Amino acid sequence: MPHTGLLRHDQTLFRDPDVFEPTYLPEHLHHRDAQVQEIAFLLQPALRGGSALSAVLRGLPGTGKTTTVRRVFAAITEETRRVAPVYVNCRHDHSALAVYRSIFRQVCGYPAGRHLDEIKQGIAARLRDRDAALVVCLDDADELIVAGIYNTILYQILRLYEKWDVRKAGVFAVTSDLARNLYAEADASVRSVFHPAEVNFPPYTRAEIREILADRVRQGLYPRVLPPPLLDRIAVIAAGEQDVRVGIDLVRAAVLRAEKDGRRRVTHADVTAAARTVMAPGLNSRIAALSAGERTLLSWIAERSSEGGDMASGAVFEAAQGYLAVGKTTYHEHLKRLAEAGFLDLVPRTGRGREVRLRYDATEVAAACRSPDRTPKTPDRV
Structure with a gap:
């Protein structure tokens, strides 16, 4: 039977579709070596038996803040039990109970109960058993300000050592709002224990975005599915948005469109249609x-x-x-x-x-x- 260039119903263009998921954690972080080194420096005292330092991580959406923190935390978890790194998505967990339940689950390894004091006590007990220093990343910490619990959460986490005889915790507060000063948002009682370094994440350049996308394409797609000129075009669009995630979503959406039509190659029309689908919701929310x-x-x-x-x-x-x-x-x-x-x-x-x-x-x-x-x-x- 002659080759038609069409996919059978049981074929796919994706070698590994997880590569294009928001939760995917790449093994190599392109163009974030300086930020990785800064975060590693802040964690070093905890590796030596002391307490981690705190930081504010600042950068526009899609500049690698979350991925960098999660990659460093994953490496720390593999290397030692003397540091307990915890990642909290404050868009999902923006009540005191939700934040502490997330911390408990990651420190203790099983779900927390519903009583806040018991949850805190359980966290402290596990930290003492491991002689571990707690480091909490509050991603999108702005959400805690909106919820009215930002100062309370920071104060309680940073002063956990006073009540429960554990090492002082470190906090990484992450924001995508360049106009917001997370240190200034803290009240005087919090600022007395919250002395954050600032780690900045500048937007990726077009060349950097293309390299990141090319790496994802190599891992996630079969060869020749996405022609280089179309990858260039997607990189230009993502650079215009100053958001590498736009590029990743565009690749995924364009490939899905080609796959749905049974084609083995992505076309210019696929990218155009994907751009309308991917960028319209973001446009609406930004206009709002x-x-x-x-x-x-x-x-x-x-x-x-x-x-x-x-x-x-x-x-x-x-x-x-x-x-x-x-x-x-x-x-x-x-x-x-x-x-x-x-x-x-x-x-x-x-x-x-x-x-x-x-x-x-x-x-x-x-x-x-x-x-x-x-x-x-x-x-x-x-």
Whole structure:
């Protein structure tokens, strides 16, 4: 039978689909050696029988914070029992009971009960038995601030040694909000014991993202499934979003589309369709975080862009005057905010001025801005 280039119903393009799952932990961390070394330095005192130091890990979403911490914690767990590293996802566990139940389960190896004092006592007893230093990573620690328990959790964990005769714990507080100071959010009683180093995670470059994606493709797909030019295109998209996870999701979605159609190769159309699927939810949630004025201006920019209007910054402002009650200062503040949030680029033009260039499809942006569930989370700035 001649080769048709089509998959049989029992064939797959994935060598290992787990490589593209959010929980996958790569054996090698590309371009995060400096951060690994900083975290290892903070853990060294605990390896010598003392207490780990604390830290704030800061970086935009998709810059490797969670993966780096989990990789280092996994290596520590394999190397010694004198350190008890615990990872808490505060988006899932954002009550005091949930946080401590997560710590108990990882330290003790079985589920916790429902009484908070007994859970704390159980954690302390196991730490004493092992002569182990507790290190807790509070990922997305901002969620504890929203829940109103950030100071309580930090205070209790960092002062666990006072009541239960264990080594002082270390806390790694992780945030993706570059404007938030997690140390300043702590009250005076917490700051007396919380002296964090700061570990920064800059966005990956396009070349770095491509290398990370190429490694995942080698591990997770069969040869020649994803042509190099399409991998390049996906890397460009992910770099524009400053989020390597977008690239990983795009690879997975594009391959699934090709597999569903019974094809052995990913096409340009697969990547285009995957980009719409993967990026639309993120676009909606990010638009929801804008103020009313910022969202209105973004909608106007999207509509003007789709109509082929002059996108020079000054021309956009002049044309908007008939529709938006906004002064020049506020206009430029909103424009700067939209650029910082990744919705558009302000590209210098020949001579003077800048061009407003959307990063997303103009029709999709306009539709998302008009969606009835877009409720601003912050008041408009005037």
